[in-house]
Amino acid sequence: MADGKRTKSNLRAEVAALKRERTLGAATDLFYEKGYTNTTLDDVAAQLGVTKPFIYTNFGSKPDLLVEICRVGVGSALEEVERVLALGEPDPQTLRRFIPRYVDAVLRRQKNIAINIREEKNLLPEHASELAELRHNFMARIELLLTKACAAAGYKLPDPNVTAFAIVGAVSWSTFWYSPQGRLSAQDLSDRMTEIVLNLVTHNDRTTR
């Protein structure tokens, strides 16, 4: 009886999670293809073969969808930095391990990150503040990781803050131009971007000032 109850309650949670995930996926595809203001909740519902009230009940309003999509975008990159920082003090190989994981996280959440950048002005004010805070945290953590990892490897960065923005810019930009149907596989892009970013920071063993 107790077991029966637990199974039932797990299934409910699984169904709820599936509904959320599929709703988020459909909204992400549509906001990415058509833009947020050109997409209605009816479009999202039609994509899923459900009605608009289904989405309201199981997820919430259109702004709720937008902020959650953006959270997933910043969150995926932030998770990778936190994971590396949680391993303890960086060593000389930390950047070489971290960068491909970061590039992969960005490519995996390419649509979320592009939507996050494009739709900033369409977020509700409280959601915009929340995401600005999340981005600020991400930049602070990546700057910390960069500073520590470069110190461990013997490189001095002239300006870790601008370097962090340059790296995040170089990698995040791929959300606008990279297509899995193009010349490069995600693995190719990850390999090349890793070399480029490593070149950018490791050069400083020669040009410290």
Added chain:
Amino acid sequence: MADGKRTKSNLRAEVAALKRERTLGAATDLFYEKGYTNTTLDDVAAQLGVTKPFIYTNFGSKPDLLVEICRVGVGSALEEVERVLALGEPDPQTLRRFIPRYVDAVLRRQKNIAINIREEKNLLPEHASELAELRHNFMARIELLLTKACAAAGYKLPDPNVTAFAIVGAVSWSTFWYSPQGRLSAQDLSDRMTEIVLNLVTHNDRTTR
């Protein structure tokens, strides 16, 4: 009489140019602050102390404003590449001369470039195609410049295409985070970004493969 006519006709052209420039400036500020879909032509008219028909007559519709703002954004960067390529074959110092000019062009047109990135899905289809073509040209020209300038300086780039996107990403990203009211002057950012980009490419004299 002929002189009188010419003066009159120049003044007309000057007035028309002034009206266009001020309309474009007001629309750029508003689209940047509030987003394209949250801005009405009435908002733009109010900012200029004119009426909406004034804007229709002297400039055109809201989509006309958007595409022109985006053209100016891509155009400012494209102009700098064309200017350098027009000087003839690149030499070892070409990149050091070009990069600060490119960074300055991006910072000068920060709002236009941010709007161009954000509002892609709100362009009319024919305008979106025109801008995609312009961006494609820009990327092809910057890749050509990069390849020639690196060859002249004795660097071999493992993948000039991805390197070009990484550089454009690192520089263009500043349109989202840089504020002239912050820690760095535009000159400071330009200096630092130039060093970062040069490090990224010049490292390849050691790590060619």
